[in-house]
Amino acid sequence: MADRRTAILQAATRVIARRGVRGLRVEELAAEAGVSTSLIYYHFTDRAGILRRTLEFISERAERYTTERAPGAPPLDARAELEQTLLLELQDIPNVRENSTAWGELRASAVFEPDLRDDLAKATLEWVQEIAELMGRVRPTAPAPAHAAAAERLTALLEGLSVRWLSGSIPLEHARGLLEEAIELEVARLGG
Numbered sequence: 001m002a003d004r005r006t007a008i009l010q011a012a013t014r015v016i017a018r019r020g021v022r023g024l025r026v027e028e029l030a031a032e033a034g035v036s037t038s039l040i041y042y043h044f045t046d047r048a049g050i051l052r053r054t055l056e057f058i059s060e061r062a063e064r065y066t067t068e069r070a071p072g073a074p075p076l077d078a079r080a081e082l083e084q085t086l087l088l089e090l091q092d093i094p095n096v097r098e099n100s101t102a103w104g105e106l107r108a109s110a111v112f113e114p115d116l117r118d119d120l121a122k123a124t125l126e127w128v129q130e131i132a133e134l135m136g137r138v139r140p141t142a143p144a145p146a147h148a149a150a151a152e153r154l155t156a157l158l159e160g161l162s163v164r165w166l167s168g169s170i171p172l173e174h175a176r177g178l179l180e181e182a183i184e185l186e187v188a189r190l191g192g
Contacts, residue, residue, distance in 0.1 A: 004033075004035060007034070008029070008040055010033075010057075011029055011033035012024065012029055012033075012050055012057075013061075013099065014032060014102075016101075016105050017097075017098045017105065020108070020109065021051065021109035024051075026040055026041070048115050051115075054106075055120065058106075059127070061099055062089065062103075063130075066086075066089060067084075067085065078134060085130070085131065085134060086158055086183060087179060089162065090161065090162060090176050100166055104159070104163055107120060127155055128151045129148075129151070130151075131154055134151075135147040135187075142190040150190060162175070
């Protein structure tokens with residue numbers, strides 16, 4: 001059953017990326033996932049449950065592709081891990097494009113769907129905390145609020161750069177370069 005649930009979440013991410021949250025119809029989702037609508041309702045109860053679980057799925061998938069390393073690869077130092085975690089959100093591969101597009105659609109829809117706001121705020125907070133923790137490992141003598149503020153700025157910038165890249169406003173390499181420069185500035189701001 002877990003495989004069907006995962007297939008439904010993958011399909012939901014694709015549909016949201018293509019049509020947005022408002023365009024998500026359970027019948028279309030069922031067709032995309034190759035399952036019945038009743039199976040979707042069995043696993044997720046209602047549309048809000050689908051959206052909530054899809055948001056979690058997107059976050060979990062992003063965590064996997066931003067932290068994966070080749071078997072036997074040496075461990076990264078804190079700075080390299082910070083850079084990898086952020087820069088791997090800007091990759092021209094299907095899962096990343098799909099995740100980033102669906103995340104943007106979910107964020108935009110939260111403006112009009114208050115039920116989505118709490119789940120999105122929680123996912124955003126978890127992401128910011130993860131980056132703040134990495135900032136703390138890079139600059140352990142800086143105060144925790146400074147780590148959190150730097151993480152907030154970097155994740156917000158990353159979201160904006162992602163939207164610009166995905167919409168064709170800027171090339172991927174330019175977006176990555178801007179993010180690398182911002183990481184350098186934030187680390188320097190936290191001091192030595």
